[in-house]
Amino acid sequence: MKKRIFSGIKPSGDLHLGNYLGAIKNWVKLQDEYDSIFCVVDMHAITVPQEPEMLRKRAIEIAKIYLACGIDPQKCSIFIQSHISEHAELAWILNTITKIPELEKMTQFKDKSAKNGRESASVGLFDYPVLMASDILLYNTQLVPVGEDQLQHIELARTLAKRFNKRFGDTFFAPEAYIQKEGMRIMALDNPNKKMSKSSQTENSYISLSDNADIVRRKVKKAVTDSGSEIVYSDEKLALKNLINIYSLLENKMPKEIEKTFTGKKYADFKTELAEVIIKFLQPFQKRMMDLSDNKVLKILEDGAKKTRPLAKKKLEEVKKKIGFVV
Numbered sequence: 001m002k003k004r005i006f007s008g009i010k011p012s013g014d015l016h017l018g019n020y021l022g023a024i025k026n027w028v029k030l031q032d033e034y035d036s037i038f039c040v041v042d043m044h045a046i047t048v049p050q051e052p053e054m055l056r057k058r059a060i061e062i063a064k065i066y067l068a069c070g071i072d073p074q075k076c077s078i079f080i081q082s083h084i085s086e087h088a089e090l091a092w093i094l095n096t097i098t099k100i101p102e103l104e105k106m107t108q109f110k111d112k113s114a115k116n117g118r119e120s121a122s123v124g125l126f127d128y129p130v131l132m133a134s135d136i137l138l139y140n141t142q143l144v145p146v147g148e149d150q151l152q153h154i155e156l157a158r159t160l161a162k163r164f165n166k167r168f169g170d171t172f173f174a175p176e177a178y179i180q181k182e183g184m185r186i187m188a189l190d191n192p193n194k195k196m197s198k199s200s201q202t203e204n205s206y207i208s209l210s211d212n213a214d215i216v217r218r219k220v221k222k223a224v225t226d227s228g229s230e231i232v233y234s235d236e237k238l239a240l241k242n243l244i245n246i247y248s249l250l251e252n253k254m255p256k257e258i259e260k261t262f263t264g265k266k267y268a269d270f271k272t273e274l275a276e277v278i279i280k281f282l283q284p285f286q287k288r289m290m291d292l293s294d295n296k297v298l299k300i301l302e303d304g305a306k307k308t309r310p311l312a313k314k315k316l317e318e319v320k321k322k323i324g325f326v327v
């Protein structure tokens with residue numbers, strides 16, 4: 001039996017290179033080896049305000065991105081979270097075994113609620129990690145491939161699985177995070193101490209997967225670099241290290257090799273090359289996106305939900321029985 005993996009991305013903004021290198025690129029590699037489920041987590045997206053038409057458009061676009069990056073619907077299931085209502089139902093049940101301080105200490109909640117003031121943060125934003133635990137636990141997921149920023153959430157899913165099992169008997173598998181060391185944290189182009197994020201206010205901080213060649217060249221040129229001029233991969237030069245990481249992951253070359261290629265060259269030479277490496281990845285990807293029609297993608301999502309729903313139903317029924325609901 002293959003191990004099961006589950007992961008998802010929110011349709012809450014433009015996807016960027018960090019999402020690709022930190023998450024989707026790994027999924028593509030894992031799909032041959034694992035029983036894989038990839039979700040478009042629209043219910044997570046609405047934990048912060050979304051414009052309805054935009055949300056709908058973006059959900060389909062995320063699915064297109066999965067496909068254009070190489071996720072194969074013959075090998076995996078791809079679906080939209082809100083199409084399987086069991087996610088919300090299980091989240092409610094898990095809420096009842098989650099303790100308030102467990103959610104209060106979540107870094108993501110602290111960061112996101114601080115943005116517009118804690119008073120205006122929604123209960124949904126607070127409860128986000130419980131819905132995520134529900135996504136994972138519904139499918140007996142063993143491994144969750146994500147970027148490093150999600151570790152705390154997966155830890156909570158483990159805690160809830162164990163707590164439920166202890167109280168009601170063996171029901172859930174305690175999942176583990178699967179984090180690829182490289183790419184685990186691509187940093188913002190304008191600040192190497194902040195992760196590249198799609199909710200960033202400054203457009204120059206990230207490379208969107210939809211950026212055209214000119215924009216990529218402009219953004220890479222503007223990216224902050226450290227003092228000095230030598231191309232070296234080191235913790236002393238975090239901004240440059242981040243750029244070398246991006247180069248390294250896209251070209252499948254070791255950072256040391258890249259250092260060597262650029263010995264004696266200047267930051268500007270490296271940046272020019274890096275922009276071309278990014279464009280070389282983006283252009284064929286964008287062409288594949290254009291070739292995917294909405295109807296084709298909707299059919300894939302419908303099939304994905306059809307395939308996945310029975311698993312969710314079965315698990316939820318087991319849970320309901322165990323906790324004493326009349327079923």
Ligand code: ATP
Binds near residue numbers: 008010
């Ligand atoms: P937001 O900033 O709105 O919270 P995000 O850019 O972090 O969004 P998510 O939908 O939360 O995007 O994340 C999707 C996946 O991409 C997750 O697995 C996450 O760990 C990964 N990811 C996001 N940003 C980065 C990054 N800068 N480097 C590596 N992986 C990332």
Ligand code: LTN
Binds near residue numbers: 007010044135136144
């Ligand atoms: N919070 C996640 C998105 C997400 C997810 C999941 C990831 C929602 N549910 C289940 C893995 C498994 C993020 O990556 N920002």
